[in-house]
Amino acid sequence: MVQLRRVAVLATALTVGLTAACSSTTKKSSDTGSPTATGVKKGLTVYFIPKDTQNPYEVIADNGGKTALSELGGKVVVSSGTADTAAAQIPSIQAAIQAHADAIVIAGNDPSSLCPSLGQAYNAGIKIVSFDSDVQCPNHLFINQADTKQIGTSEVDLLAKQIGSAGDIAILSAAATATNQNSWIGYMKEQLKNYPNMHLVKTVYGNDDPATSLTVLQGLLSAYPNLKGIISPTTVGISTAAQYLSTHKDIAKKVTLTGLGLPSQMKPYIHDGTVKAFELWNPNNLGYLAGYAAAALASGSASLTPGTKFKAGKLGEYTVLPAAAPTGPSVVLGPPTVFDSSNVDQFNF
């Protein structure tokens, strides 16, 4: 899953920076139930610049942003390229400047290439919000999908619950260089220390390519016939593994699979019993929160000052976390959602 890999840079940054702060929750459910935020101007124009315009995950996130702005009486313009490159996003930033947009919400294809253009936008008075994949530029707010440590530890907990906290386990990751996956895996290893009977025997890399993921999975299963569980912290890995296991029921009986997956892709495997539970944040809510954050910044009702609170409609109130180099001020969406047979049908992303 491309976007997961791309979350890379800032996710690592958060890992380093928020280690101390991560136990404190940022989301407060002091929401009054009113879907509108206070102090937000009407008629705002927010440019959403996803990694590309085709990626289904990004489309869901952008739709969340559209919902947010329509609740606030503003509008969203989605603009980006077809390729996941920074160069393809720059013309969209320029268009936002020329159209005198109030805010830009961007999922960076590159941590630094976009900074000169975003700097221009900032100087033109446009508020900058990044989400999904952060950029390492000054003067912007990063909407973090979930705390890095929490993602790592919760996946181990989820698997432990299903295999009785004992047995050999393996990880099926994306690319060996993927920063976000690697930082999650780092926290998985930390968390495994709390489960003395669970042993991580191998981490394999499927490069977020279904064919490669399948090959390394088969190698894994033949090398470790006693494998009890697999964690795949990438939507490509988990869906490939689930598909394989659903057609090899004898193996599926012995091996438990979990990780980060899209409900839409995983639905059939939950229903046929191949997978019991997996998790992910809701990309729609991520875009929704980014939309509210952008509107609040553009209206001046929120700022990048740590501790600033703003309301995000149905999601409640959020607090801006202090910068922790190299991440600037950020907001964390909340804990990842666990999907199982009881709720998987309610989600359409």
Add this chain to the structure above:
Amino acid sequence: MMSDTQTAPPAVTSVDTPRRELPWRAALRWDSGLVIVLIATLIFAGTQSSDFFTQSTMFYIGLNMGEIAIMALPLTLIVMTGEIDLSVASMLGLAGSIMGYLFEHHWNIYLAMLAALVVGAVGGALNGALITRLGLPSIAVTIGTLTLFRGLAEVILGNSTVGGYPLSLTKIGVTPIQGTQLSYSIAIFLGLAVVCAIVLHATPLGRAIFAIGLQSEAAHFAGIRVGRIKFWLYVLSGVVCALAGILFTLKNASARFDAGTGLELNVVAIVLLGGVSIFGGRGSIVGVVLSVIIVGCLQQALTQMHVDPQVQNIVLGGLLLVSVIVPNGGEAIRRIRARTRRRVPA
């Protein structure tokens, strides 16, 4: 033996006379067509996008098109000789990666740039040697180096991004040349375009390039050192693409191995839309400059209008096809007409 036995004399007279005039006349016709297309584009952009006729539009077009336009110049000369270079964008990425890598390892920034240009020359020489010394088809060779250069760039930089260049240099990505709305890259392009136009249209070397494209063997027998000229054109292409790589890196204030991936298609599209015949021997630098402006304006307008990038690709692809079909379609019609005329008196 070969030159005498076949029906060479009649073929030469009937083909040679129209062909000698063809390059210039066709180029002029194509250029005037491009002016009309440009005017149409400006009208379209001005009426469809309220932001188009603002000061910053010119700067942004220059900023977005600069490196592509620069790479199109040596490619124009190469296509004129009937060859192609598809490794241009990969060379851009490789040069940027070399520069970034060396800068990261505490090289002086200007030395790192120089090293990138040297790598450009070496890469271009590799293309040139394989094509002229071994006689391999340029399309195959440069598809090979397209992958090779990009692969090397990935080995050098991996997934890391190198930034931290002096602000005095990275400002080329943010500010135009003082007192104008020209980006630095487009100014360099215009300067190089003047040089290329003089060389191509007013020097013996330029005439040799035309001659090679029209009839490589005939040019060879006329004493033109075909292989040598082609070789040095590839070296030139390597160096100029490396320069584009340096500008691209500074513009984005960062070097990445995948910089400019896929841009070779934009470069080829601009050259062909500029009226340069894919079969060689016909084209003009003026046409390529016009083509840069048209594509730049069109893309800027479509982005301002929030047209889907997929649709933008369709427009670009359509332009590319039109620019290949129209001139060659015209030639086909002329050929048919000539045939029917010959038939009528008989």
